[in-house]
Amino acid sequence: MPDHIPGARAALADRTALVTGAGQGIGAAVAEALAAEGAHVVATDRTADGVKALAADWAADPARWGGGAGTVTAEVMDVTDAASVEAVVAAAERAHGPLDILVNVAGILRPGPAAELTDADWADTFAVNTSGVLHTARAVTPGMAARGRGCVVTVGSNAAGVPRTGMAAYAASKAAAAMYTKCLGLELARSGVRCNVVAPGSTDTAMQRALWTDEAAPQRVIDGDPATYRTGIPLGRIAEPRDIADAVVFLASDRARHITMQELYVDGGATLR
Numbered sequence: 001m002p003d004h005i006p007g008a009r010a011a012l013a014d015r016t017a018l019v020t021g022a023g024q025g026i027g028a029a030v031a032e033a034l035a036a037e038g039a040h041v042v043a044t045d046r047t048a049d050g051v052k053a054l055a056a057d058w059a060a061d062p063a064r065w066g067g068g069a070g071t072v073t074a075e076v077m078d079v080t081d082a083a084s085v086e087a088v089v090a091a092a093e094r095a096h097g098p099l100d101i102l103v104n105v106a107g108i109l110r111p112g113p114a115a116e117l118t119d120a121d122w123a124d125t126f127a128v129n130t131s132g133v134l135h136t137a138r139a140v141t142p143g144m145a146a147r148g149r150g151c152v153v154t155v156g157s158n159a160a161g162v163p164r165t166g167m168a169a170y171a172a173s174k175a176a177a178a179m180y181t182k183c184l185g186l187e188l189a190r191s192g193v194r195c196n197v198v199a200p201g202s203t204d205t206a207m208q209r210a211l212w213t214d215e216a217a218p219q220r221v222i223d224g225d226p227a228t229y230r231t232g233i234p235l236g237r238i239a240e241p242r243d244i245a246d247a248v249v250f251l252a253s254d255r256a257r258h259i260t261m262q263e264l265y266v267d268g269g270a271t272l273r
C-alpha cells in the first residue's frame with residue numbers, strides 16, 4: 001500500500017482492470033473512466049460488437065475523457081459461462097499482467113409481477129446478475145489475494161435495498177450479488193483486497209429506456225409514482241452512465257483504500273437513504 005495517495009488524474013496509472021458488460025451503457029462508461037485514469041482495461045461482454053466499437057473509439061481518441069494514458073482491449077466473455085470466464089481471465093492476465101481491478105457490470109432485467117415470474121426468467125436473471133459475480137470473483141480474486149492487492153466493485157442496484165413492483169427477480173438477484181460481494185470482502189480483507197458495491201438508481205441506458213413507455217416516462221421517474229409506491233429522485237435528474245462510472249473509479253482507486261464491504265447508492269437520493 002503506497003503512503004502517497006495519488007491525485008485525481010491518473011489515479012489508476014498502469015493498473016490492470018477487467019470490466020464485464022462493457023459493450024454499452026454503464027459498463028462502457030466504467031471502462032472508459034478507468035482508462036481515462038490510466039488503467040489498462042479489458043472490456044468484456046457477451047457479444048463482440050459493443051466492446052470492439054468501444055476499443056476502436058478509445059484508440060481513435062484516447063483523450064476525450066480528459067485523461068488518456070490507459071488502454072481499452074475488447075474480449076467476448078459471457079459471465080454465465082464459468083469456463084469461458086476462467087479462460088478469458090487467464091488470457092487477459094497473460095496479455096496484460098495480473099488484474100488489479102474487477103468491475104462486475106453485466107446485468108439483465110426481466111420485469112414482471114412477482115407471483116407470475118417464469119422459472120426461465122428467474123434462472124436467467126440469477127445466472128447473469130448473481131452467478132456471474134461468483135464466476136468472475138472465483139477466476140480473479142485468488143490471484144489478487146496471493147499478491148496482497150486488488151479490488152472488486154460490483155454494480156448492483158438501488159432496487160436491492162428497497163422493494164419495487166414488477167422487479168422481484170431483478171431486485172432479489174441484485175441483493176444476493178451485493179451480499180455475496182460484501183462476504184467476499186470480509187474473507188479477503190486481511191489479504192488487502194477490497195470489495196464494494198455501487199448501487200445505481202435510474203440511469204439513462206438501454207435497460208432503463210426499455211421501461212419507458214412514452215415521452216413523459218422520464219419525468220414520471222423523476223417525479224415519483226404513488227401508485228407503485230415509488231418516491232421520485234430528489235436531485236431531479238436521471239443519472240448518466242458517467243455518474244455511476246465516477247463512483248466506481250473512486251472505489252477502485254487508492255483514495256478508497258480504507259473502504260471495503262460498502263454499498264454506495266448513486267441514485268440522486270431516490271431511496272432516501
Ligand SMILES: NC(=O)c1ccc[n+]([C@@H]2O[C@H](COP(=O)([O-])OP(=O)(O)OC[C@H]3O[C@@H](n4cnc5c(N)ncnc54)[C@H](O)[C@@H]3O)[C@@H](O)[C@H]2O)c1
Pocket residue numbers: 020021022023024025026027044045046047050077078079080105106107108128155156157158199200201202203204205206207208
Ligand atoms: N440503467 C439503470 O437504470 C440501472 C439501474 C440500476 C442498476 N443498473 C445495473 O447496471 C448494470 C449496467 O446496466 P445498463 O443500464 O448499462 O444495462 P444495459 O442493458 O445497457 O447493458 C448491460 C450490458 O450487460 C451485457 N450482458 C448481459 N448479459 C451478459 C452476460 N451473460 N455476460 C456478459 N455480459 C452480459 C449486455 O450485453 C450489455 O452490454 C446492470 O447490472 C444493471 O442491472 C442499471
